[in-house]
Amino acid sequence: MTILFNDQLTERNDVTIDIEDRGYQFGDGIYEVIRVYNGKAFYLEEHIKRLVRSANELRIALPYHEDRLTSLLEELVTRNQLIEGNIYLQVSRGVAPRSHPFPEHSKAVIIGYTFDAPRPLSLLEKGVATILTEDIRWLRCDIKSLNLLGAVLAKQEAVEASCQEAILHRNGTVTEGSSTNVAIIKEGILYTHPANNLILHGITRNVILELARELGIPVREEAPTKEELFVADEVFITSTTMEIAPVISIDGKTIGSGTPGPLTRQLQEAFEAKIPS
Numbered sequence: 690m691t692i693l694f695n696d697q698l699t700e701r702n703d704v705t706i707d708i709e710d711r712g713y714q715f716g717d718g719i720y721e722v723i724r725v726y727n728g729k730a731f732y733l734e735e736h737i738k739r740l741v742r743s744a745n746e747l748r749i750a751l752p753y754h755e756d757r758l759t760s761l762l763e764e765l766v767t768r769n770q771l772i773e774g775n776i777y778l779q780v781s782r783g784v785a786p787r788s789h790p791f792p793e794h795s796k797a798v799i800i801g802y803t804f805d806a807p808r809p810l811s812l813l814e815k816g817v818a819t820i821l822t823e824d825i826r827w828l829r830c831d832i833k834s835l836n837l838l839g840a841v842l843a844k845q846e847a848v849e850a851s852c853q854e855a856i857l858h859r860n861g862t863v864t865e866g867s868s869t870n871v872a873i874i875k876e877g878i879l880y881t882h883p884a885n886n887l888i889l890h891g892i893t894r895n896v897i898l899e900l901a902r903e904l905g906i907p908v909r910e911e912a913p914t915k916e917e918l919f920v921a922d923e924v925f926i927t928s929t930t931m932e933i934a935p936v937i938s939i940d941g942k943t944i945g946s947g948t949p950g951p952l953t954r955q956l957q958e959a960f961e962a963k964i965p966s
């Protein structure tokens with residue numbers, strides 16, 4: 690398998706990661722997951738932009754221009770003959786003797802690889818069961834940081850309850866899912882947490898909000914409360930890999946009629962039309 694290592698496309702077996710890589714020791718780095726449909730990276734420009742923003746927020750200097758990164762990722766997809774799958778892209782602050790402050794001399798380490806992944810058609814059709822749990826993450830969830838322990842613990846809790854996702858709340862306000870954004874529909878209006886420091890500014894969230902506006906569904910970037918979540922007409926989650934998945938239950942309680950709702954279906958259809966075939 691070909692992978693991206695810094696500015697080279699090379700074989701996976703030829704790459705070694707240093708034990709003093711700060712990504713490994715501190716989670717001092719950032720990442721992106723990019724969907725590939727029919728051999729084309731979906732919303733690649735938006736993902737690269739978000740990566741650059743995360744890098745700027747953490748003062749990680751990317752070692753080369755984003756245009757070069759874009760063409761290297763496109764070349765990676767071609768070389769691996771990826772048709773339907775994902776690109777995982779990670780940038781760490783680099784290698785230095787272990788010490789908390791930024792090292793004076795370190796160069797960001799970039800890795801990128803691809804893997805096959807089919808669309809989650811059954812989840813999209815039937816919907817997902819979820820749990821609600823406390824959001825114990827830090828206060829810069831807008832940075833797509835490698836530090837994912839809050840998300841890992843929440844997702845594990847969901848899996849142990851035989852659910853696919855954990856919806857998070859901070860002091861009773863619904864923020865997002867462990868690896869998805871969350872929206873509800875109440876009386877025909879779409880509500881979702883505003884894109885501030887408490888959530889990741891999801892690429893799919895943005896696409897869906899645009900589609901909602903096009904379809905004439907009023908959008909309010911206002912966070913629902915826990916109570917509002919349970920009495921919503923429809924709830925759905927969005928992400929690069931889950932697309933727009935209906936939520937049919939939370940903590941075993943049925944949402945709406947317990948089947949994917951009509952506006953969620955409409956948004957799914959509009960999203961589907963964007964996928965290159």
Ligand code: PMP
Pocket residue numbers: 722840865866867868869870888889890891892893894927928929930
């Ligand atoms: N929120 C969190 C916490 C995530 O990890 C993800 C997945 N990257 C999302 C939302 C969805 O973002 P996107 O639509 O850009 O994949």
